[in-house]
Amino acid sequence: MESTFEKLLYRSRWLLAPIYFGLSFAVIALAIMFFREVWYLFSHIMSIKEADLILHILSLIDIAMVGGLLVMVMMSGYENFVSTLTVADEDEKLGWLGKMDSSSLKAKIAASIVAISSIHLLKKFMDLEHIENDKLLWYVIIHMTFVVSAFLMSISDSKLFKK
Structure with a gap:
């Protein structure tokens, strides 16, 4: 059974x-x-x-x-x-095929999200005259949340915390 x-x-x-x-x-x-x-x-x-x-x-x-x-x-x-x-x-x-475990995939996804968020934030900065200050502040806060999250995930997956 x-x-x-x-x-x-x-x-x-x-x-x-x-x-x-x-x-x-x-x-x-x-x-x-x-x-x-x-x-x-x-x-x-x-x-x-x-x-x-x-x-x-x-x-x-x-x-x-x-x-x-x-x-x-x-x-x-x-x-x-x-x-x-x-x-x-x-x-x-593909060169990375078969070499990426779930931990490295998670790191690449986090880095990609930060890069994509950076592009969105840059687009907002390019169009500043049409964006309210409070919305811009939220865009920056959300982007920084992605950056800090990716950083913390990379630290938690680093060899410092693995035995």
């Missing part, structure tokens, strides 16, 4: 596989948003102000970073919790 339960429990990890695959649809949605933004940018390139151009470019960077984060979560999450990905050596194997 116990052995059957343990086998069933172990095999239930495969329930995560469609979830990781489902994240690929989010990557598709990001790609559509990216190219919509590129289309808008090029269709208005002659009339757009420099500050607006920078804001649109920051949006493109933001979308690319979120896409990279999604791919990282999809691939390493699958490898860590479901099964090893079998990729032939002659294929385009």
Whole structure:
């Protein structure tokens, strides 16, 4: 009975596989948003102000970073919790594939969130005349919360606290 339960429990990890695959649809949605933004940018390139151009470019960077984060979560999450990905050596194997455990994945996610938050905050600073001071203060507080959280997570995962 116990052995059957343990086998069933172990095999239930495969329930995560469609979830990781489902994240690929989010990557598709990001790609559509990216190219919509590129289309808008090029269709208005002659009339757009420099500050607006920078804001649109920051949006493109933001979308690319979120896409990279999604791919990282999809691939390493699958490898860590479901099964090893079998990729032939002659294929385009990602350098970090198979080397990222859940702790390093957590650190990369935290760093990505801080980077994405930084881009959002920079976009807000580029548009200061349209933002109320109290809202700007909240943006900074939220960003600093992400920074401090990422820092504390990196300290807690450091070798200082591991035996």
